[in-house]
Each structure stands twice: as C-alpha cells, then as structure tokens.
Amino acid sequence: MLGVGYGYWTLTYAIAFLTRSMLSNSGSLSEVVMGGSSAGGGSAGLTSCARVLIRGGADEGTGEVLSARVVAERAGWCAALAQEMTAGLLAGHWNPEDVRALASGLDAAGRALPTQAWMALRRLGWGAAPPEGVHVNDRVARMAQEQAGRLLRSAAWRDALTAGVLAAWPQGDPAKRSPAEWDAVRAAVPGGERMPSPVIRSRTRQVQAFEKGHGRLPADVFELERPPGAGALLLLSACDKQEAVIERYATEPGRALLRVKLPSRPDPRSHRDWSWVRALLVLPPTVPPGAALHLPALRIVKGKLRAEVPFTRAVPPARRSGHQVALGVDWGISTLLSAGAAVLGPDGTITAGGAGAQFRAAGVLAKLGRLRRQGEWLHAKIGHCERLGGGNPGHPLAGKTAVLRAEAERVASRRSNLNDALAWSAARWTVDQAIAAGASVIYLEDFRSLEARSMGKTLNTRLSQSVRGKIAVRTRYLAAKEGIAVVTVPPRGTSRNCPACLAALRHRKAPDRPGEAGWKWAACPGCGWQGDRDHGAWMRIAARGLAHQDKTVTDRESGAMAVGAVDEAIEARAVAAPYASPGDRSKTGPTPRRKKKSRPAPRDPLPGQATWPGRPASGGARQHGPGPAAPRSGPGPRRDHDQHPQPAQAPGTRGGTRRRVPPRRPRHPAAWDGPQPGTHVR
Numbered sequence: 001m002l003g004v005g006y007g008y009w010t011l012t013y014a015i016a017f018l019t020r021s022m023l024s025n026s027g028s029l030s031e032v033v034m035g036g037s038s039a040g041g042g043s044a045g046l047t048s049c050a051r052v053l054i055r056g057g058a059d060e061g062t063g064e065v066l067s068a069r070v071v072a073e074r075a076g077w078c079a080a081l082a083q084e085m086t087a088g089l090l091a092g093h094w095n096p097e098d099v100r101a102l103a104s105g106l107d108a109a110g111r112a113l114p115t116q117a118w119m120a121l122r123r124l125g126w127g128a129a130p131p132e133g134v135h136v137n138d139r140v141a142r143m144a145q146e147q148a149g150r151l152l153r154s155a156a157w158r159d160a161l162t163a164g165v166l167a168a169w170p171q172g173d174p175a176k177r178s179p180a181e182w183d184a185v186r187a188a189v190p191g192g193e194r195m196p197s198p199v200i201r202s203r204t205r206q207v208q209a210f211e212k213g214h215g216r217l218p219a220d221v222f223e224l225e226r227p228p229g230a231g232a233l234l235l236l237s238a239c240d241k242q243e244a245v246i247e248r249y250a251t252e253p254g255r256a257l258l259r260v261k262l263p264s265r266p267d268p269r270s271h272r273d274w275s276w277v278r279a280l281l282v283l284p285p286t287v288p289p290g291a292a293l294h295l296p297a298l299r300i301v302k303g304k305l306r307a308e309v310p311f312t313r314a315v316p317p318a319r320r321s322g323h324q325v326a327l328g329v330d331w332g333i334s335t336l337l338s339a340g341a342a343v344l345g346p347d348g349t350i351t352a353g354g355a356g357a358q359f360r361a362a363g364v365l366a367k368l369g370r371l372r373r374q375g376e377w378l379h380a381k382i383g384h385c386e387r388l389g390g391g392n393p394g395h396p397l398a399g400k401t402a403v404l405r406a407e408a409e410r411v412a413s414r415r416s417n418l419n420d421a422l423a424w425s426a427a428r429w430t431v432d433q434a435i436a437a438g439a440s441v442i443y444l445e446d447f448r449s450l451e452a453r454s455m456g457k458t459l460n461t462r463l464s465q466s467v468r469g470k471i472a473v474r475t476r477y478l479a480a481k482e483g484i485a486v487v488t489v490p491p492r493g494t495s496r497n498c499p500a501c502l503a504a505l506r507h508r509k510a511p512d513r514p515g516e517a518g519w520k521w522a523a524c525p526g527c528g529w530q531g532d533r534d535h536g537a538w539m540r541i542a543a544r545g546l547a548h549q550d551k552t553v554t555d556r557e558s559g560a561m562a563v564g565a566v567d568e569a570i571e572a573r574a575v576a577a578p579y580a581s582p583g584d585r586s587k588t589g590p591t592p593r594r595k596k597k598s599r600p601a602p603r604d605p606l607p608g609q610a611t612w613p614g615r616p617a618s619g620g621a622r623q624h625g626p627g628p629a630a631p632r633s634g635p636g637p638r639r640d641h642d643q644h645p646q647p648a649q650a651p652g653t654r655g656g657t658r659r660r661v662p663p664r665r666p667r668h669p670a671a672w673d674g675p676q677p678g679t680h681v682r
C-alpha cells in the first residue's frame with residue numbers, strides 16, 4: 001500500500017510539473033538548456049548509462065496529460081513498427097556474404113563505411129520498408145537500421161569465432177581439450193589469446209549439440225544459429241531533432257525533458273497520426289550535474305516504459321606509465337582478493353607500502369555454492385517430472401513442473417543478483433584501497449590465462465570466471481572516475497617466486513593456523529622472507545607492473561591497458577623490498593602499558609526510535625550478516641614482525657578483551673514502548 005501511495009504521489013507531482021511547464025510553453029523553453037558542457041581540456045570523457053522510469057507525459061499537439069500507461073502504449077506501437085522493420089532486415093541479410101561485407105568496414109567502391117550502423121546500412125543500400133499502408137517517419141527506419149546493423153555487426157564476431165572453433169576442432173573429446181589443442185583453438189580465433197575460456201567452451205558445446213542432431217559439423221554460424229531476434233526498443237541515438245530531443249533543466253539539474261514523436265494509433269496512416277510527446281525524466285543522483293546527456297534507448301519492461309539515458313562526464317585522464325605508487329591485486333585462493341601498495345623509489349627500487357589487505361567473501365561464496373546446488377537439484381527434478389509426464393500438458397505432474405520452473409528461475413536470479421552485488425562490492429573495495437594508498441595505477445592479475453591449469457580448477461569451484469570478469473570491468477569503471485589506470489599483468493609465477501629475491505618459495509601451513517587445510521604460508525629459503533602466499537603474490541604483481549610500466553599497451557577497441565608479456569631482463573629488477581618500519585622497534589625493556597582509551601557508553605535509543613541494530617552480545621558472530629557488503633579489510637594492529645602480514649581478523653577475536661561489551665538489550669521494538677504482557681522488562 002505504501003509503495004502504491006508513493007508512486008501515485010510521484011506521478012501526480014510529475015504531471016503537475018509537466019502541465020505547468022507545458023502551459024507556459026515559451027517560458028518553459030527558456031528555462032531549459034542543453035544539458036552539460038563538453039569535456040574540458042586535459043580531461044577524458046567517461047560514458048555511463050542511467051535507467052529512468054517514465055512516469056507520465058503530455059501530448060504537445062492536444063495538450064492532453066498522458067498517464068504512464070498511455071505513454072508506454074504509444075512508445076510500444078512505435079517500437080513494434082521498428083521491430084517489424086528490423087526483423088525484415090535481419091531475415092534478408094542473415095547470410096555469410098552480407099554479414100562479412102558489413103564487418104569488412106568497406107563499401108563496394110572501397111570507401112570506409114561510417115561507424116554508425118544505420119549510416120553504414122544506407123551506404124550498402126539495405127533499406128527498411130514499413131508495413132503496407134503505414135506511414136512512418138524516416139527516423140523510425142533509421143532506428144530499425146541501427147538495431148539491425150548492430151546485431152549483424154555482433155554476428156560477424158560470432159561468425160569468426162565459430163569458424164575458428166570449427167577449424168581447430170579437436171580429435172578427441174571436444175569438452176576436454178589438451179593444452180596443445182587449447183593453443184590451437186586460441187590461435188584460430190581472432191583475439192583468442194586474451195579471450196575468456198568460457199566463451200570458447202560454450203561455442204564448443206553449441207557445435208556439439210548441432211553435431212548430435214545432424215550427424216555432421218555445421219558449415220558456419222548461419223547454419224548453427226537462426227537470425228537474431230529484434231527487440232522492442234527505440235534506439236533514439238540514431239535520430240535527430242525531428243524525432244527526439246533531450247534537454248536538461250538549467251534550474252534543476254536533476255531533471256531532464258525528453259520530447260519524442262510517437263504515433264497515436266498502432267497503425268498510423270499519415271503524418272497527422274504522429275505527435276510530439278514530452279516526458280519528464282527524474283535523473284538518479286548518480287548523474288552528475290555537469291554531465292552531458294545523450295538521446296536514450298526506450299525499452300518497455302513489464303508494461304512500463306524505461307529510458308536508458310547515456311551520459312558523459314569529464315574525468316581526469318589515466319596515465320599509461322610514469323607511476324610512482326601502484327596497487328597490486330591478486331585473485332586469492334581462499335580470500336577473494338589480496339591487495340597492497342608498492343612504491344617506486346627515485347633510484348628504481350620498489351618497496352611494499354604496507355602489509356596489504358584482503359577482501360574476504362567466504363560467506364557470500366558459500367551462499368552462492370548453496371544456491372548453485374539448489375538450482376542443480378531443481379533442474380534434475382524438472383527433468384524427472386518431464387520424463388514422467390512425457391510432454392503431455394494434461395498430465396498431473398504438469399502443474400508441479402510449472403512450480404519447479406518458477407522456483408528455479410527465482411534461484412537463478414538470486415544467484416545473478418548476488419554475483420552482481422559481490423562484483424560491485426569487490427570492485428569498490430579495490431578502488432578504495434588504491435585511493436587510500438594514493439596509487440595512480442592498479443595492477444590486476446590477468447585471470448584469463450589461468451586456463452587448463454590446476455589453479456583454474458581450484459578457483460573455478462569457488463567463483464566462476466564470469467564473476468571475476470565482472471569485477472575487472474567494474475574496477476575499470478570505478479577507477480576511471482578517479483583517473484586511476486587499471487592494467488592487467490601476466491600472472492605467471494606470481495605465487496611461486498619470492499617477491500624480495502625471486503627465488504622459488506616453499507609453501508607450508510601458516511604458523512598461526514596449524515589446523516587449517518592447504519598450504520597458505522610461503523617462505524623463501526634464499527633471503528628469509530616469509531608471509532601469506534597471497535601477500536607475496538600482490539607484491540610480485542605490483543613490482544612486475546611498476547617495472548614493466550613502459551611496456552604497457554592500450555587496446556585500441558576497448559581502451560583496456562595491459563602488460564602483454566614478461567620481459568626477463570626487466571623481470572630481474574622487479575623485486576619488492578618488504579615494508580620496514582622507519583623506527584627501531586627492537587626491545588630494550590618491558591613494554592610500557594598502553595593507556596586505556598575510554599569509549600563513550602552506548603546511548604539508549606530515543607522512545608519510538610527503538611533501533612538497536614542487532615548487535616550481538618559477543619564479537620565474532622557479526623560477519624554472518626546477509627549481503628556481500630562486509631569485506632574484512634586491512635591488517636589487524638601489528639605488534640611484532642613487520643614482514644609478516646597479518647590477515648584481517650574478525651572483529652572481537654583480537655583485542656576483544658579490552659572492548660566493553662554493551663549490556664544485553666531486548667531487540668524487539670515493542671519492548672521499548674512499555675511493559676508488554678508476558679515480557680519481563682528490567
């Protein structure tokens with residue numbers, strides 16, 4: 001009920017606002033200016049997308065106020081027309097010749113094709129015809145061509161990938177390629193060296209399924225896949241002022257006005273059936289006031305009209321080299337990420353800037369594992385019911401199957417939401433570590449070459465490659481806002497060699513955790529360095545990155561920076577001296593007693609505000625809260641050996657004896673209002 005009331009309030013407010021600005025038509029135009037300024041000198045532009053729900057609008061021709069449902073319906077009619085035209089284009093050009101002609105980037109006369117998809121299609125002479133007897137603006141045809149062009153261009157990549165996978169089809173079981181066969185398939189696929197392995201694996205499975213059904217391998221992707229489906233969306237970015245305009249209110253930078261020409265009936269007969277509709281966009285606070293807005297894509301999701309508004313903001317440019325302070329990030333084994341800063345001195349020596357920190361998400365990873373098992377169990381049960389039912393919709397098990405399907409869908413979306421939240425949280429943590437250390441670059445271990453190694457298997461059981469890809473993408477995005485470069489470095493030997501002298505390390509059980517499984521601790525027989533193996537790995541990555549920074553290359557298409565290969569001569573210099581405390585910490589007498597710090601006593605909540613946020617009576621149980629937003633970061637207070645990293649401790653396990661534990665309080669808010677029947681209140 002509350003939600004409905006709020007939505008209604010927003011809608012009425014939006015309509016009142018629209019009507020007011022619509023009535024004073026000339027006045028409203030003067031207070032509206034084009035949003036944002038262009039990116040200034042010495043700065044780069046970062047484009048992101050904000051989703052805005054359209055809660056209503058107004059017809060400029062009749063002056064009628066339109067509800068959200070009506071605006072969505074009218075946009076839906078226009079989208080359906082564009083969709084039909086797109087589907088026609090896709091069906092007509094879904095063949096190797098046309099897709100390769102578009103992908104070649106050259107027209108018949110050898111001139112370069114325009115980058116905008118609709119312009120490229122026009123140059124090739126691929127027109128989009130509206131349905132019989134329907135009048136559409138040329139801009140609607142442009143939107144159809146834009147969508148078809150984008151889909152056909154992305155198909156060119158799948159075409160090349162399929163051709164590569166087919167050319168290097170393994171002799172034995174395609175699901176179990178040997179390292180040599182992996183090298184062969186990566187060489188056959190364009191950009192295969194750096195391609196995530198799940199992409200090649202899923203394409204292999206697709207080809208296998210075709211082979212099972214047809215008894216032979218497919219010739220190309222056009223045999224393997226049907227033409228891509230056209231979506232019901234309006235790509236307004238392909239239009240000009242005759243179809244759509246977006247403007248930001250100068251007085252209120254959080255609001256923008258979208259004007260778009262929409263049909264007033266599903267089958268518009270003439271230009272009189274098209275009219276301008278204006279809608280107010282309330283921008284989310286993530287859109288900064290100075291950002292330039294671009295024409296959005298309109299999409300209908302569950303009967304509601306959503307605008308996906310791209311915006312460009314000016315960000316400080318990220319440098320490729322010339323870095324002094326770097327953050328090294330390692331994909332850990334039991335911890336998700338280990339990171340720490342390294343400093344490049346004026347004489348070329350590299351020193352670790354501290355003991356580093358770890359991002360642990362054991363709770364979330366366990367939850368993800370439980371959800372995965374639950375999903376597998378549900379799918380097994382669905383398969384069983386289907387076999388028993390034999391595909392008969394009247395079978396008594398059909399209802400049960402539908403319930404199981406809905407449940408499996410919910411489990412899948414819960415997993416995907418949790419993966420998303422985990423990726424954002426890990427990326428935010430990484431960039432915050434870099435900001436705190438004053439680093440201008442983040443060196444990230446390139447996880448894509450972990451393929452076909454035991455390391456990959458171990459990590460795979462905990463976290464899928466796609467989540468790690470998401471963390472990398474989001475780290476790049478968040479770092480770009482701060483002008484911090486993100487560079488991937490080859491992971492070879494990062495946990496095998498000593499960060500201080502590059503000798504081979506010996507792995508053993510951690511001295512403080514003798515009961516724990518695995519070989520978490522690394523010790524150098526050469527120089528005596530020892531520490532957590534993840535700790536050594538981030539030191540190695542940071543040192544490798546700083547030493548190789550002049551070898552950093554930028555990918556022309558994606559703009560991603562990477563150190564391509566390890567240079568042995570440079571690598572010999574990529575040693576990081578462990579962090580040493582500047583003062584002499586050797587003992588000369590008894591340790592002085594530390595002054596007890598007084599902590600303010602917890603205040604009683606105000607009456608009616610009974611929020612005592614679920615504080616546990618003893619420490620330790622705190623980390624089991626829901627959601628991934630509880631990374632344990634930072635080393636605990638260090639007391640002894642500086643070169644020994646101290647993994648983050650659960651609050652309360654260390655120094656917990658000095659901490660004043662607040663008295664136990666009733667948690668239920670009702671208990672604050674006075675004595676309840678049957679409740680004992682002290």
Ligand SMILES: [Zn+2]
Nearest residue numbers: 498501524527
């Ligand atoms: Zn060593």
